[in-house]
Amino acid sequence: LVYQKVRGPGPPHLILGGGTKKQSVDLERKLYDGVSATSTWLDDVEERLFVATALLAEEPETCIFNQETLAKDIKEMSEEMDKNKNLFSQAFPENGDNRDVIEDTLGCLLGRLSLLDSVVNQRCHQMKERLQQILNFQNDLKVLVTSLADHKYIILQKLAKMFEQPVAEQIEAIQQAEDGLKELDAGIIELKRRADKLQIEQPSMQELSKLQDMYDELLMTIGSRRSGLNQNLALKSQYERALQDLADLLETGREKTAGDQKIIVSSKEEIQQLLDKHKGLESHMILTETLFRKIISFAVPRETQFHTDLMAQASAVLKGAHKRGVELEYILETWSQLEKEHWELSRQLEVVESSTPSVGLVEESEDRLIDRIALYQHLKSSLNEYQPKLYQVIDDGKRLLISVSCPDLESQLNQLGEHWLNDTNKVSKELHRLETILKHWTR
Template sequence: MPAMPTTVVALGFCNRSLGPGPGPDLSSYFRFLKTLSWVPYPVPTASQGGGAKRQNVHLEQMLYDGVSATSTWLDDVEERLFVATALLPEETETCLFNQEALAKDIKEMSEEMDKNKNLFSQTFPENGDNRDVIEDTLGCLLGRLSLLDTVVNQRCHQMKERLQQILNFQNDLKVLFTSLADNKYIILQKLANVFERPVAEQIEAIQQAEEGLKELDAGITELKRRGDKLQMEQASLQELSKLQDMYDELMMTIGSRKSGLNQNLALKSQYERALQDLADLLETGREKMAGDQKITVSSKEEIQQLLHKHKEYFQGLEAHMILTETLFRKIISFAVPKETQFHTELMAQASAVLKGAHKRGVELEYILETWSHLDEDRQALSRQLEVVENSIPSVGLVEESEDRLTERTSLYQHLKSSLNEYQPKLYQVLDDGKRLLISISCSDLESQLNQLGDGCQIFPEIISVSH
């Protein structure tokens, strides 16, 4: 028997994706296999001798031709089937028809091969030289046909699912077109009916319309996702784009109507927020102004900080008054009398608080300025008293010459004269300090003034005694 071709004996598949397209023509293969089935295989006997051997060779040749034909057909099918190609939606139905026909052909081919295998088992001698090879080859071919049958059936199942998804997509697209048209008619009719109604009622109608369109919007979005996944044909995508344009046009109509209605309501809402903020600022401002008039601080810098915060807060209050008044003028045409009265009263109260705040700010500026001058004068006097203190001799005279006594006397007279010269300025500084302490409470400042006053009393006494 001729050697079996490698493609028949060593069967295998590449792991490739399924592709569309009908199987090759089977007519010639089927005719040949059926011919094999119809051949009356004689059962050889021992008495036939050489004639039986010739019959076996003839039978092997026929089987070889059948196996070669089947293997060639399988090679052709696999080559076409396992090529990865993109399947367009419009090709799915045709491809499904071809794949189902191919599955039928594979089934018939398997049945014919099985018949030939059975005939071979019945007629071929048990001790034939090529019996094992032929049995293995026929078994491999049947296994190959079985595997191919499984793959094609899976392919058919996938195509049926895809075809159903395409049909569902097209049906859902039609449903959304109908739903959008119905919603558009209902919404425009409802907006026309409430055109003469109050603004709030018109806004409510628009909000209801927008809420009703959310489901439609979600449906369009989902359909787009499905269309991208299915890689739908251009015609369906154009229809989907048309649906989106119709939806966007309706939303623009609703949005334009809503924008006009919302303008006054937005201004009023903005004014009401500003009015509430002004009322809160005014309440806090009253609390700030109602505090103790005498300020307790620890330093001049603290007064400066208080003045800065005071200006910052009440300048903010004044700016918010201006903003609130500006917004009120924009909504005054549709404001009710009660709102106008409340606005007028609140503005009057804010003006009164600002007037008091301005007065308090002037007082704080005066306190800061007075304290600054007082610090300068106090420091100058302290330096002068320090000079006097350092000029007083630390050791008294016991026995000195007349010249030394005269010199010492002259020194004390000069120091006394200097103290007398500083005296008016000293009293002025102490008086300014006392007046400042009426408005503020500061222990450090009070201690500094007391120290200055004590020094001015002690030094004259020392000089008088020494003199």
């Protein structure tokens, strides 16, 4: 093309030394045709190389083969052009007016071929490097798939063997398994990064996706096992607390039901608490047994035997507790009735005391004496009316104190008796004094 532009249309007219004019024309025409064909071929190659700049992601082996073939063609073309350049240099006289143009044209073509050869070789090197990276990626992917499969087999086998072991040991094994998978997880993340960078073809991406799915499935299996074990641990913790509470109740029950000893309390409320404990023993046995049924699948033989022994002891204590429970209910009922009657008698004493004059008569007269005597007779009659009930309350209290040791109850009964006696004596003495005065008054 360069030559054509320089020479313009029409065949060149070169006079070669030692040759005819016709031979010169034929030589120039051959030169023109060769240069044109070479330039056109170079244009086509450059178009494909420099316009389609992005490396193809698929079929890298084919791309490399094409690039190597092109590099070979360029090399052959360069050798041919160099050879022809020498031939044309020999054919044209050194002082010919077209020699410089021909040499420049051939030099330009050789320069383009050299530049194109450099670009193609560089492109070929890049493709080979990328192909090697793809092969490394595929190899690492296969290694990771194999490694994950091995890990999965080992982990599942280990977890299966640990099924009969204590829960704490199983959780430790799961933690070790999860720690062992962290390296695989990092490897999968790295493969994804490389796949994005290399624009890996679809089949390899599908394999990578399958690897991720297999990893996630294994993690879910381990996580499900951990969740189940955590639930078992929570159940076992509840069971152990219930078992300890039951043991404490049994100890208390043995103390309270041993022999016919008195029940030592400080108030009626403590009797209610003891009764609640007796009732709670049976319900706590049911709770403990229910929790044990939930953990029996992973309980060790020693725990099972301890549970069986404790429940047998609880059943024995429960039999005695039923008898004591009936006794406690009777005591509680008696005490409640006693408190009610004690309150009524105390209230009656308050009425008597509030009705008793606080000062004696200022001006004694027969009418005043009669009124005052009538008042005291009424008070005495009221006390006499409630006196049998007082004796009954005191007797009931004494019988209650045979079964219960309660200093406060004993003190209340004593105070009630003393209080009643003091008020009765006070009313009787004052009535006797007033009646004596009235007798002297009427003489």
